[in-house]
Amino acid sequence: MKFTKMHGLGNDFIVIDGFKEDISIIEKKAKILCDRHFGIGADGILILLPSDIADLKMRIINSDGSEATMCGNGIRCFALYAYTRKIVNKKKMEIETLAGIIKPEIIVNKDIVEAVKVDMGHYSLLKEDIPMQGNTKEEAVDFDLIVDNSSFKATAVSMGNPHCIIFTEDVESIQLEGLGPKIENHPYFPKRTNVEFVEVISDSQLKMKVWERGAGITLACGTGACASAVAAHKKGLVKDKVTVKLPGGDLFIEIMEDKKVFMTGPAKEVFSGELELSYL
Structure with missing residues (x-):
């Protein structure tokens, strides 16, 4: 082959x-x-x-x-x-x-x-689109996520696949190897989820680490970068053009008014x- x-x-x-x-x-x-x-x-x-x-x-x-x-x-x-x-x-x-x-x-x-x-299509924050348990018609913004007796504020985004985004002041301090699989398989997500921990550097830059559904820790995730930019934009943390810094390099994300997302990278x-x- x-x-x-x-x-x-x-x-x-x-x-x-x-x-x-x-x-x-x-x-x-x-x-x-x-x-x-x-x-x-x-x-x-x-x-x-x-x-x-x-x-x-x-x-x-x-x-x-x-x-x-x-x-x-x-x-x-x-x-x-x-x-x-x-x-x-x-x-x-x-x-x-x-x-x-x-x-x-x-x-x-x-x-x-x-x-x-890449024209990545339209994002969704609705629980039914991610999918997530609970009131499927509501947006999954700043919900409480309990993992190992620790509580996180999380936002979930669908980019055609599910993402759970958690904002943190220091992304390097996150023990992703331990938290990633537990959040991926959390009961909230019947089809599992990708997991992103995100640090806001400025209103045009984010720093992200990712645990990918079905793959584990990777150096980059394009849909994850898009979802993280969408979540940060929804919360008013960034503008509509964002550079997402990943362990493997940078991706440039553009969020349009019609909820469409464009991603540019190598x-x-x-x-x-x-x-x-x-x-x-």
């Missing part, structure tokens, strides 16, 4: 062309494929597939074998892969995901790809290879 390794701000992926490769074993073998000692190593797997409603379809398999609805860093890598291999012969494309049609745009300067800007191809299937 041929594959390509890519990353967006250190959030790394195995990219597989489903037009050419047999993908039937991917979900069952995702754990070993993503294992950094016994496999290729990645936070997740991106699979290119045909679509009846868009230019391509993207399936996202997390490192634990579960399927994700959407991935912000992944969609940038996916779009770059499709563009550089001329699978899609245009800079603006439409990609089908479980979260709907996502629209990335390749930003090129003098024949060099500088970044990928995507990089690292290497390509061929996996011996008998090894699996």
